[in-house]
Amino acid sequence: MKKKQFKTESQKLLDMMINSIYTHKEIFLRELISNASDALDKLHFRSLTDSEVAIGRSDYAINIKVDKEARTLTVSDNGCGMSREELESNLGTIAKSGSFEFKRDNEQGEDIDVIGQFGVGFYSAFMVADKITVRSRVYGEDIAYEWESEGADGYTVTECDKPTFGTEILLRIKADTEDEKYSEFLEEYRIRSLVKKYSDYIRYPIKMEVTKSRKKEGSENEYESYRETETLNSMVPLWKRTASEVTKEEYNAFYTEKFYDYEPPLCTVTQKSEGTVTYNALMFVPSHAPFNYYTKDYERGLELYSSGVLIMERCADLLPEYFGFVRGVVDSADLSLNISREMLQHDRQLGVMAKAIEKKIKQELSKLMNSEREKYERFFDAFGIQLKYGIYSDYGMHKDTLVDLILFRSSKENKYVSLKEYTDAMTETQKYIYYATGESAAKIEMLPQLEAMKARGYEVLYLTDDVDEFTLKVIGKYSDKEFKNITSEAEDLATEDAKESVKRENEGSKEMLELMKEAIGKVSEVRFTASLVKHPVCLSSKGELSVGMEKVLSKMPGADEGAPKAEVALEINSSHPISNTLKALYETDREKLKKYAKILYSVASMISGVSVDNPLELCELVSELMI
Numbered sequence: 001m002k003k004k005q006f007k008t009e010s011q012k013l014l015d016m017m018i019n020s021i022y023t024h025k026e027i028f029l030r031e032l033i034s035n036a037s038d039a040l041d042k043l044h045f046r047s048l049t050d051s052e053v054a055i056g057r058s059d060y061a062i063n064i065k066v067d068k069e070a071r072t073l074t075v076s077d078n079g080c081g082m083s084r085e086e087l088e089s090n091l092g093t094i095a096k097s098g099s100f101e102f103k104r105d106n107e108q109g110e111d112i113d114v115i116g117q118f119g120v121g122f123y124s125a126f127m128v129a130d131k132i133t134v135r136s137r138v139y140g141e142d143i144a145y146e147w148e149s150e151g152a153d154g155y156t157v158t159e160c161d162k163p164t165f166g167t168e169i170l171l172r173i174k175a176d177t178e179d180e181k182y183s184e185f186l187e188e189y190r191i192r193s194l195v196k197k198y199s200d201y202i203r204y205p206i207k208m209e210v211t212k213s214r215k216k217e218g219s220e221n222e223y224e225s226y227r228e229t230e231t232l233n234s235m236v237p238l239w240k241r242t243a244s245e246v247t248k249e250e251y252n253a254f255y256t257e258k259f260y261d262y263e264p265p266l267c268t269v270t271q272k273s274e275g276t277v278t279y280n281a282l283m284f285v286p287s288h289a290p291f292n293y294y295t296k297d298y299e300r301g302l303e304l305y306s307s308g309v310l311i312m313e314r315c316a317d318l319l320p321e322y323f324g325f326v327r328g329v330v331d332s333a334d335l336s337l338n339i340s341r342e343m344l345q346h347d348r349q350l351g352v353m354a355k356a357i358e359k360k361i362k363q364e365l366s367k368l369m370n371s372e373r374e375k376y377e378r379f380f381d382a383f384g385i386q387l388k389y390g391i392y393s394d395y396g397m398h399k400d401t402l403v404d405l406i407l408f409r410s411s412k413e414n415k416y417v418s419l420k421e422y423t424d425a426m427t428e429t430q431k432y433i434y435y436a437t438g439e440s441a442a443k444i445e446m447l448p449q450l451e452a453m454k455a456r457g458y459e460v461l462y463l464t465d466d467v468d469e470f471t472l473k474v475i476g477k478y479s480d481k482e483f484k485n486i487t488s489e490a491e492d493l494a495t496e497d498a499k500e501s502v503k504r505e506n507e508g509s510k511e512m513l514e515l516m517k518e519a520i521g522k523v524s525e526v527r528f529t530a531s532l533v534k535h536p537v538c539l540s541s542k543g544e545l546s547v548g549m550e551k552v553l554s555k556m557p558g559a560d561e562g563a564p565k566a567e568v569a570l571e572i573n574s575s576h577p578i579s580n581t582l583k584a585l586y587e588t589d590r591e592k593l594k595k596y597a598k599i600l601y602s603v604a605s606m607i608s609g610v611s612v613d614n615p616l617e618l619c620e621l622v623s624e625l626m627i
Contacts, residue, residue, distance in 0.1 A: 003154035004092065025180075028128055029191070030198035031121030032075045032169055034309050036062045037202050039079025039167055043139055046080065053139065064195075064208040064232075068186050071175075073129075076168035077204075081138040087147045087157055091122060091134065122169075126151060128182055129171035135160055136167040192232055201237040201308035201331070208232055237308060239282035239329060243270045255284045259327045263287040266379050267372075269328070269364045273356055277349045281357060283328030285365070289382045293325065300324030302357075305331040318354050322390025322402060323361050325383045330357070358401070365405055369418070377416050380407050388471045396474040403475055408461040408468070411454060414441050422459060423479040432484035435461035437469050437548030438609055446607055448535030448573075449486040452493060455533050460486055466552045473544070485546050487539065487608065489569075498530035502574050512586040512593070516570070519594035520601045525569040532573040537604045542567040547608055570601050595621050 040060045047053035065074040082090065125132055130150060137144035144162030149155035174182045184190045188210050195206050209229050216222040238246060238254050252264035265284035273279050292298045301314030308331060319326055334349050369376040387406050391399045407416040422433060434453060438444035441462045453460050463469055472483045505528045516526040532538060541547050550566040572579055585593035602618045612618055
């Protein structure tokens, strides 16, 4: 029979579809299964209004058959089938979609959710097949038709024998080449994995005859192979079931199996949305961070399905970076997909979904913090840095979303506290939210200034992560209270009498303090203070850049000598015996005073977590004074 030409009469268009539209050859099976599902949907829809359709919902199925010897792969269904005219219209015209027309004509159809929209998915089969044969018979008709093509040169349509209604698509798989191993699509394990990956939640059973093994009857050690038809897909997505009907164990099993985790999730988040955009979401907060979470290799994103068909394995646009730890799936029939169904067009629907998902995650984390604090603290140990970085990044754009989710350990029993809990516990006389930075809580507790804070009954937040102080700078204020580093100038802690006394002492020792400053050479000022309790000296900073921030900036790539420096002062406890010793040396031995100044600066630096530039010089100075 003479071949008919495709109505587009364009080999270039078909070549583009095969070589450009689809980035992965394996998706051809997803497309054929989706088309079969659409055909079943159409017949089911017809059965709702046509009593002559004598087939129940449970009878629908999609079948896959592999013949390695003949190098064929067949996908068949018992759906609505296609007439000769429909074969020519739908398969003879590239980018003509019968599913799209059906969906358009039946927008109010109950329980109908056809997948196909563009009419090009069928042609993806040419990526792996050099010949496609389609046999189809409309339900209720006696005559079947066969559509056959070997590519862009055209197709034929003839009558054929087909004892059952529905459609079967037979692919003759291409021969292997050096670059492509097409034979993989004739392997049972490969077909099984592709169905699981892309079509696990198609609402109809996808069946295939597979090879299994069993013990031979009457034998203990001998096994025999046998063939058995198996349903490859789960069919009913967990996220479409009512949350009250799903047990915690079912959610945990789904999570660990789907996301290959050895621990159940810390919490499960379900969301069903109807309105501007209709979608179902099932999300999980992991119990621990993946091994590569804090590296550039980690890819955030939720699995995105369109009517049960996997579209994207990781849709990053559905999750803000600071909630990138969340794993899960989102399923919607309202997505605007591009022509290949592999990528999402960035439109209003996607933005609406992303905002709603972000809001839901925040609500669930807030609820976890308030009702299951121990669990939340485990979560924060794993992902707290990400939340704090989320506040700091983008110039604080997201601080209102995240500020009440962050925690810091504090001087009260070294326990976690939120900013709200801290401010609620403040006395009326406390002006600031106090904090201190250090490599660990143990290092912070060595700070001389902390001793003074504890003596006055003030709680101090422990900032041990590099991003912490930058985060507080971005937040600026919380509950109208400013943040203050306890290593900054803290004369506000002293009484008015003590302030006046120290002021007089600094004025009276001005020349001595200037001499010490010059001897050290690395401080903006040396002064007496009334803020310390027992410690002889400490370092304090002036301005916006603290000693802790300087340390962080100096570690950044390319910083070297160009990193900004904090303006620091050496403070001397006016009530400590060392102050009298220094004054006496100024009168009797100024060279020795200079050595004392350098030693005290080094001691204060080490206590503050700042490394000593010249340890050898420090050792020599101490040794000289010991002789």
